[in-house]
Amino acid sequence: MKLTKRQRQTELKKSIIENPFVTDEELSAEFDVSVQTIRLDRMELSIPELRERIKHVAVKTFEDEVKSLPIDEVIGEIIDIELDEKAISIFDVKPEHVFQRNQIARGHHLFAQANSLAVAIMNEELALTVKSELQFLRPVKAGQRIVAKATVIDRQPEKNRAFVKVVSTVDQVTVFIGTFEMYRMTEQSEGEVG
Amino acid sequence: MKLTKRQRQTELKKSIIENPFVTDEELSAEFDVSVQTIRLDRMELSIPELRERIKHVAVKTFEDEVKSLPIDEVIGEIIDIELDEKAISIFDVKPEHVFQRNQIARGHHLFAQANSLAVAIMNEELALTVKSELQFLRPVKAGQRIVAKATVIDRQPEKNRAFVKVVSTVDQVTVFIGTFEMYRMTEQSEGEVG
DNA sequence: CTGATATTAGTACCAAGTGCTAATAGCGGG
DNA sequence: CCCGCTATTAGCACTTGGTACTAATATCAG
Known part of the structure; x- marks a missing residue:
């Protein structure tokens, strides 16, 4: 016996999920039934035709690509700054900043x-x-607002260096700490850093 | 005057890149020429038909998904990966990634x-x-291609930790070194990290 | 005015379908 | 053994978004 209708439809579903690019004709060969039967099966299972399946996959990824473009000019909004002393910025975590799977903000945004x-x-x-040292202490989720406070903790003007510590919090809870060794770039030495 | 052939083909290319889901008929309306002209243009520009374009996008993302990791959320393009061992990605630095004043790539892209x-x-x-420690050794400018090579240097399965070292180069010159302490997120402990 | 290039029109054909009708196969119950 | 039911198969017209090709026309430059 070949397969019952039910079994075949279960397998059909699996097959199509596994490889959405398969045609009805290929499926008809795979299950040794007519193309018409495959089509009836698809209807009963509400599985769209090949082209629609492909389009669906394509649209999904196309939208993802558009979403994953960001990281443009200034990240976050500076709400207070005292040059060479301290500064505060806020950053609202939105859906495009998180891993789809668990809604946790991706590290590079912090x-x-x-x-x-x-x-x-x-x-x-x-x-x-x-140079930089980072600690990601707690995951941040979409919808939360990150407040980053930066402080200059050391200056070495003769070496064109300064050290900045940044503490980021969500609702007063520290989620991230970073220390940054910064190079002051003056006009005469544009080329090298290290 | 409508547009010269050359201008139209330039715009056509842009239109299709921007929205690969557009049909010849829609394009013919957009540029106020016949469908045949659009088809001749596509031939001269070697732009495949709608279904092939869609399929291409779909295949790309499908293959990414089959590898079943957040590869679609990677910054840069992965060109080689051996899970748990090593991986390589490339990232082309474009004008939008650099400081306008001196064309140097912003650190967060690296x-x-x-x-x-x-x-x-x-x-x-x-x-x-x-956790992470970073060294920005040399400035990277717009137009350059960064090749990042990641290696898993230590595994601590009992602590759900792994240590990854990433060395980024431009034309064989090291521009960035980062070490990352990674936390493996298993299904039973989704909440806290620190 | 002649040629070359560009554009448009029209035909036949294709893949991978939908939508529909109709025929047939297989089986179980009375 | 026939009835009824579901399952399966077959065939046809039609659809989309094209390819491949031929032929006619438009436009412009020398």
């Missing part, structure tokens, strides 16, 4: 907020990050 | 590439970064 704040605090035309 | 590669290499549903 880093980006902290790092751009460290850059901003430098009273300099431009500053570059040289 | 971090994002390295960190997401560290996440991808973990053979795990989801991994989170716990």
Whole structure:
């Protein structure tokens, strides 16, 4: 005996999920039934035709790509700054900043907020990050607001260096700590850093 | 005057890149030419038909999904991966990634590439970064291609930890080194990390 | 005015379907 | 053994979004 209708439909579903690019004709060969039977099965299971399945997959990923573009100019909004001393910025975590699977913010957004704040605090035309140590203490989820507070903890003007500590909190709970060794870039030495 | 052939083809290319789901008929309306002209244009530009374009997008993401890791959420493009061992990704630095004043890439892009590669290499549903140490050795400019190589240097399965080292180079010159302490997220402990 | 290029029109054909009708197969109960 | 039911198969017209090809027309430049 070939397979009961029910069994075949179960397997059909699996097959299509596993490989959405399969045609009715290929499925008809796989299950040794007519193409019409496959089509009836798809109808009963509400499985769309090949082209619609492909399109669906494509639209999904296309939208994902559009979403994953961000990280543009300034990350977060600076709400207070005293150059060379301290600065505060806020960053609202939105759906596009988190892992889809568990809604936890991806690390580079926390880093980006902290790092751009460290850059901003430098009273300099431009500053570059040289070294950094980070601790991701607690996961941050979509909908939460991260408050990052940066403080200049050490200055070495002769070496064009400054050290900045950034503590990020959500509802007064520390979620991230980063220390940044910053290089003050003056106009005569644009090329190298290390 | 409508548009020259050349102008139209340039715009056509843009239109299709922006929205690969557009049909020849829609394009013919957009540019006020016949469907045949659109088809000739596509031929000259070697742009495949709608269904092939959609399929291409779908196949791309489907293959990514089959590898079943958050590869679709990686910054940069993964060109080689051996789960739990090593991985390589490339990231092309574009104008939107650099400081306008001196064309140097912002640090968080280098971090994002390295960190997401560290996440991808973990053979795990989801991994989170716990700690990280970074060195920005040389500035990277727009137009350059960063090659990041990640290696798992230590595993502590009992603690759900792994240590990943990422070295990023431009033209064989090391520009960035990062070490990441990663937390393997298993289904029973979803909540806390620190 | 002649040629070359660009554009449009029209036909036949294809893949992978939908939607519909109709025929047939297999089996179980009375 | 026939009735009724479900399952399966077959066939046809039609759809989308094209390809491949031929032929006619438009436009412009020398």
